[in-house]
Amino acid sequence: MSTPEKDNKFVKLFNEAYSNVLNKENTYTVEVKFSSRFKKFNGKLVLFRNKKLFELRLSNEWKNISNEIVKGLIEELIAGLFKKNYHSFNIEIYRRFIRNLDLTNSRVEEESDKELLESFKRVNEKYFNNSLDVCLVKFGNESTTKLGEYNYHSDKITISKVLKDAPQRLLDYVMYHEMIHKYLKLSIKGKTYHSKEFKQLESKYEGWPQVEKELTTYIKKVSFRSKPTRRKKSSGISSLFNFFKKNN
Numbered sequence: 001m002s003t004p005e006k007d008n009k010f011v012k013l014f015n016e017a018y019s020n021v022l023n024k025e026n027t028y029t030v031e032v033k034f035s036s037r038f039k040k041f042n043g044k045l046v047l048f049r050n051k052k053l054f055e056l057r058l059s060n061e062w063k064n065i066s067n068e069i070v071k072g073l074i075e076e077l078i079a080g081l082f083k084k085n086y087h088s089f090n091i092e093i094y095r096r097f098i099r100n101l102d103l104t105n106s107r108v109e110e111e112s113d114k115e116l117l118e119s120f121k122r123v124n125e126k127y128f129n130n131s132l133d134v135c136l137v138k139f140g141n142e143s144t145t146k147l148g149e150y151n152y153h154s155d156k157i158t159i160s161k162v163l164k165d166a167p168q169r170l171l172d173y174v175m176y177h178e179m180i181h182k183y184l185k186l187s188i189k190g191k192t193y194h195s196k197e198f199k200q201l202e203s204k205y206e207g208w209p210q211v212e213k214e215l216t217t218y219i220k221k222v223s224f225r226s227k228p229t230r231r232k233k234s235s236g237i238s239s240l241f242n243f244f245k246k247n248n
């Protein structure tokens with residue numbers, strides 16, 4: 001899971017951070033491990049004294065963050081491990097970065113539809129080890145042909161309103177589908193279609209492929225129901241008309 005060149009960058013940052021915090025050179029080995037199982041922007045530092053080894057465990061998102069911020073994170077981890085009271089400009093911008101991240105998250109949570117946000121969180125926990133960033137999730141049109149959509153540019157998931165009263169596992173299934181799009185965008189650039197990998201992931205949904213049939217049945221039922229609803233409006237008018245006729 002680790003890429004050597006990237007690791008080198010992180011090892012270098014670690015050694016710089018180490019001498020900043022502890023005022024001496026690091027003589028131990030540094031191993032960097034990235035994990036998608038980690039919560040986003042999480043980091044952990046473990047010291048194996050007997051092996052003279054530092055293990056730096058980072059969530060994948062750190063790979064694309066600027067050196068200053070990463071160094072701030074590592075400095076804070078080292079200071080924490082050695083119980084040093086240390087402060088620096090890097091730590092300051094690292095903390096600001098995390099604060100802004102929290103702000104963005106709370107804005108996303110405020111603007112999303114609550115039941116969809118819950119669905120997103122359920123699916124994220126069950127199928128993605130909570131590794132996906134929360135994004136904007138909203139109900140769209142009452143479409144029976146397009147049940148969901150993930151927009152890469154705005155990082156937004158739209159779910160058709162026909163699923164508003166659907167059983168939870170059906171809503172979660174459509175949410176899961178869209179979240180796979182979001183997930184694959186991160187790991188394979190440009191692969192937006194339903195690739196083999198996509199289908200493989202999709203089939204991991206609990207109760208698949210039965211759930212697919214259930215969804216089709218549900219949508220048929222709803223679209224059947226929604227047609228008489230439209231007629232009801234006109235029948236409402238006709239009964240109004242009848243009402244006048246009766247009173248004449």
Ligand SMILES: [Zn+2]
Binds near residue numbers: 177181194
């Ligand atoms: Zn799709």
